[in-house]
Amino acid sequence: MKVLVIGSGAREHAAAWKFSTSRRISGLYVAPGNAGTEEIATNLDIDVMNNSAVIEAVKNYGIDFVFIGPEVPLANGLADSLRTASINCFGPGGEAAQLESSKAFSKAFMKRNSIPTADYEEFSNKEEYTKYIKNLAKKVVVKKSGLAAGKGVLESDDKDEMLAFGLDALTDDKVVVEEFLEGFEVSIFVLSDGKNYKILQPCTDHKKAYDNDKGPNTGGMGAITPVPWVDADLMKRIEEETVIPTIEGLNRDNLNYKGVIYIGLMISQNGPKVLEYNVRFGDPEAQIIFPTIDSDFCNLMDAITNQNLDSYNIQLSDKSAVCITIAAEGYPGAYKKDLKASIEKLDPATGYIFHASTYNRGGDVYTSGGRCFTVVSTGNNTLEACENSYKIVDKVKFEGSWYRNDIARKFFK
Ligand code: AMP
Ligand code: GLY
Numbered sequence: 001m002k003v004l005v006i007g008s009g010a011r012e013h014a015a016a017w018k019f020s021t022s023r024r025i026s027g028l029y030v031a032p033g034n035a036g037t038e039e040i041a042t043n044l045d046i047d048v049m050n051n052s053a054v055i056e057a058v059k060n061y062g063i064d065f066v067f068i069g070p071e072v073p074l075a076n077g078l079a080d081s082l083r084t085a086s087i088n089c090f091g092p093g094g095e096a097a098q099l100e101s102s103k104a105f106s107k108a109f110m111k112r113n114s115i116p117t118a119d120y121e122e123f124s125n126k127e128e129y130t131k132y133i134k135n136l137a138k139k140v141v142v143k144k145s146g147l148a149a150g151k152g153v154l155e156s157d158d159k160d161e162m163l164a165f166g167l168d169a170l171t172d173d174k175v176v177v178e179e180f181l182e183g184f185e186v187s188i189f190v191l192s193d194g195k196n197y198k199i200l201q202p203c204t205d206h207k208k209a210y211d212n213d214k215g216p217n218t219g220g221m222g223a224i225t226p227v228p229w230v231d232a233d234l235m236k237r238i239e240e241e242t243v244i245p246t247i248e249g250l251n252r253d254n255l256n257y258k259g260v261i262y263i264g265l266m267i268s269q270n271g272p273k274v275l276e277y278n279v280r281f282g283d284p285e286a287q288i289i290f291p292t293i294d295s296d297f298c299n300l301m302d303a304i305t306n307q308n309l310d311s312y313n314i315q316l317s318d319k320s321a322v323c324i325t326i327a328a329e330g331y332p333g334a335y336k337k338d339l340k341a342s343i344e345k346l347d348p349a350t351g352y353i354f355h356a357s358t359y360n361r362g363g364d365v366y367t368s369g370g371r372c373f374t375v376v377s378t379g380n381n382t383l384e385a386c387e388n389s390y391k392i393v394d395k396v397k398f399e400g401s402w403y404r405n406d407i408a409r410k411f412f413k
Helices: 010-020 051-061 071-075 078-084 094-101 103-112 126-134 159-170 232-252 285-292 297-305 382-395
Strands: 002-007 027-032 065-068 088-090 120-123 140-144 153-155 175-179 184-193 197-199 208-210 214-217 222-225 258-268 271-278 320-327 340-343 352-355 358-361 364-367 371-379
Touching: 002 010, 002 051, 010 027, 010 285, 010 297, 010 352, 010 371, 027 051, 051 078, 065 078, 065 297, 071 078, 071 094, 078 088, 078 094, 088 258, 088 297, 094 103, 094 271, 103 120, 103 175, 103 271, 120 126, 126 159, 126 175, 140 159, 153 159, 159 175, 184 232, 184 285, 184 297, 197 232, 222 285, 222 382, 232 258, 232 271, 258 297, 285 320, 285 352, 285 371, 320 382, 371 382
Parallel strands: 002 027, 002 065, 065 088
Antiparallel strands: 120 175, 140 153, 140 175, 184 197, 184 258, 208 214, 222 320, 258 271, 320 371, 340 364, 352 371, 358 364
């Protein structure tokens, strides 16, 4: 099987690595990829927002299957274009991708399908929004409706800040104001073949930039899987109250969803509530999920393509995994790029280093983004996986590089 992975982050490096472990792989490509994917696959310099260019590359290289990593090409209808050209791929079409690309769409989907979520009001008018915020007497969060790369949510009690954020967003987008939910967060990844589903190991991300959950929101500074406090009873409740109605809603709308649905949940006193849907794997969650799937990835992708996930016996590892994001100085604000990284060779038995935004120049690795690497390790439980990850985290360094020191550890004070 010749596979093309679309994207350039650590999630896509992890996906390419997982495909590379399959005995069925006869060709592996990543577009556009990074310095890490280049070590295990062929990077293709194509514009992944140009669906015709992707199809042309698939035909030129005789590619059999396309794994679409990020949300932006999905929202741009890449999966629809590929399927129209009879090319199999992982990822939903543009209509279903609105579950992530439009909060207004996803909130309406949840309401229609009685899926528990925060109460909300939707705004497209600056005057109505201003009046609502000025009269507000409860704690809320303000969300941009469209894609915002993890920067579309404001949690604040300061009305001036809420007005500035919302009015700016309303210039070219809708705004959703939600009831503030308290509890703990869990991310659930559900594979769907358009009819059947399989739930993968739950994860918890660390979204805030700094230790003790201080600082601004980021794309994710580290994650754990599974989540020790999500027991079988809670998983059953999550499945019955959120997963099943989501799958039934997608099927009722004939969306033929072939890919993963990432359900971001707040486990509140009143049970699980959906904070958001994403239509792709999480980053950094994918970097710990893929190493804890034992099944052959090509076979798993075939089960989704052939719509027989129900009879496919997916093998999940009994290991725990923890990952740590290594970021550039200044991230999630302005950061320096083009910094030369030193990467010590890792004993493969001790973990993985996945590149996020890097490039190769003359055999050296340079950074090109804010989140630059993800370091991953496994263990017999979360604590062991955590300590194993911190043992290898200093194998990657560049000027100003930093990471959180309390990933997973914060739960075990
Ligand atoms: P979202 O992009 O909607 O997942 O929001 C990003 C982050 O903001 C979530 O992971 C939560 O930490 C926080 N958040 C979003 N919605 C709410 C809410 N209704 N109540 C409390 N926190 C929220
Ligand atoms: N780690 C959060 C996300 O991928 O959206």
